Amino acid sequence: MSKSTKTVMISAAALVVLGAVLAVLLIFLPVQDHEHLSSEDEVITVNVTDKNRENVTSVSVQNEHGSFLFTRSEKTNDNKTEFYWSSGEMLGVKQNNTVVNALIGGLSGLSRQPLVEQNAENLDKYGLEDPLATAKITFDDGTSTVLFFGVNNPSDTSVYFRVGDRNVMTADKETVSGVFFDIRDFAQLTLTESLSDTTVETVKIERKDLESAVEIRYMSDILDDDDFVQATSNTHKFVSPFTAEVDASAGSAVYNDLCSLRMSRCAFLEQTEENMESCGLNDPYAIVSFTLGVNEYRLLIGDEIRKELDGGLSEVTGYYAVLEGVVGIFELDKENAVWRTFAPEKLISRRPLSPYIYYVRRIEIKTPDGEFGFDIDSVEKRFFFGEKELDTSIFRSYYQQLIGSYGEEYYTEEVSGSPIFSVRFVYADEYADKYGCRENTVEFYEFDERKNIAAIDGTAVFKVSAIYAERLCENVQRLINGKDIINL
DSSP: OOHHHHHHHHHHHHHHHHHHHHHHHHHHSOSOOGGGSOTTSOOOEEEOOSOOGGGEEEEEEEETTEEEEEEEEEEEETTEEEEEEEOGGGTTOOBOHHHHHHHHHHHHTOSEEEEEETTOSOOGGGTOSSOSEEEEEEETTSOEEEEEEEEEOTTSSEEEEEOSSSOEEEEETTTTGGGGOOGGGGBOOBOSOOGGGOOEEEEEEEETTOSSOEEEEEOOOOSOOTTOOOOOSOOEEEEESSOEEBOTTTSHHHHHTTTTOBOSEEEESOOOHHHHHHTTOSSOSEEEEEEETTEEEEEEEEEEEEEEOGGGOEEEEEEEEEETTSOSEEEEEGGGOHHHHOOGGGGBOSSOOOOOGGGEEEEEEEETTEEEEEEEETTTTEEEETTEEOOHHHHHHHHHHHTOOOOOEEOOSOOOSOOSEEEEEEEOHHHHHHHTOSEEEEEEEEOSSSEEEEEETTEEEEEEETHHHHHHHHHHHHHHTTOOOOOO
16 A cells, blocks of 8 residues: 555544544534634624513522522612512521622623524533523512523633523623522621721630630720820730730731621521531630620630541631621631631730830839839829939830830740849739739840840740840949930
8 A cells, every 4th residue: 555545544534533523512512602703703692581670579599509589678768768688598697788689680680691502402511401500580570580500601601591492591600600509608707897997895715725715905095195105006915814915917816807707608597506516616616705896796616627638638727606696607717717726925016015104103123233113103204213203204214125125036935043134013003904904024034145035924925135134234223323224
């Protein structure tokens, strides 16, 4: 056989194979898909309904998750009539009106849609022989339209659908996505007011892995004083298990994220005993009690939610949660569940204490040279060492050094020996009543020639530069003798 004859036979065989492939594609692909038409081709559209959104009185949906019905009601305020939608299947769970309106608007907006295939013989290739979802739209004139939805088109941008006949059309995937939802997908997932509308006054976190509760309070101004100078950008402070300010950057999520508290989805519509037990919420791992403005809340955080991975592995994606007083059991995304995982000591501000000078009534200092006590008259703005009145500017400079030590890295090991410097702050009654703390003691322990360990009320917190304690010890005598403070 010649070389040219072989070439002809191979080419013919290739054409036969190509013809078979094209035949298969013609069977399983739409006869016409408007997305593949050139700009010069005309897209044929079909009337779905001649009604408008304001004509819709109810929408019912049936899909793999079950069925639900939203009906329209009216309410009149100030002689203005408004429509709103509700569903008995929500069982009292507050609905997200944006999501509900998107469902109603998407279905009622399908007035004309592109025709994919007219009088299709094979509906199965569009997922329309046994539809994935069915939606019935009822109008105010008593008529209704039933829509059947199938699979997505090859580009995954549209959904095939039809009405009562066999004409196949496409609808934008995002526009009609609600017909594939579970009723729980219409739940309102933002459960508390926004930060712009309120202030987080208090937070208390009780957790099974913590020996004692963590309590945080808002540092509101107590004294109306023209001399007040904001010494820190921190807005909240720990009052338990230690007294220290919460770092405004690292720790703000612990209090600010309680505003506009958002869940990832609704797990159960009902807080039955069985549902609560299955989610670990009858004996929750963590309880977060908090006050937003004047409103008090309790957030219960239960068991882990895990996603199965290949090889029999799994990963935590979130936790079951309930906000008491709000119907439903929700899923709290792992990334938004800081209260279940945070380490309190890791959120202490690098400048842990910065009380306003006139919140302090007495300061007691211990150095290797002795003990020294200073009294503060907040009314007269005067400072005393025993009977001796001290220079105001020098005392204020020294006070700035006392509250100016900066934590360079966290340190949580035990410390031993005696401190090389300590200062005890005794607070005014109004400050103590506000924050539940009548005094704080900060101590510096030797670590090495360059670093000290700073401890607050007996708890080691940071490594700090050794120069802080050196200067504080040195400047005590300069303060008493009226000499300018040596800066760090």
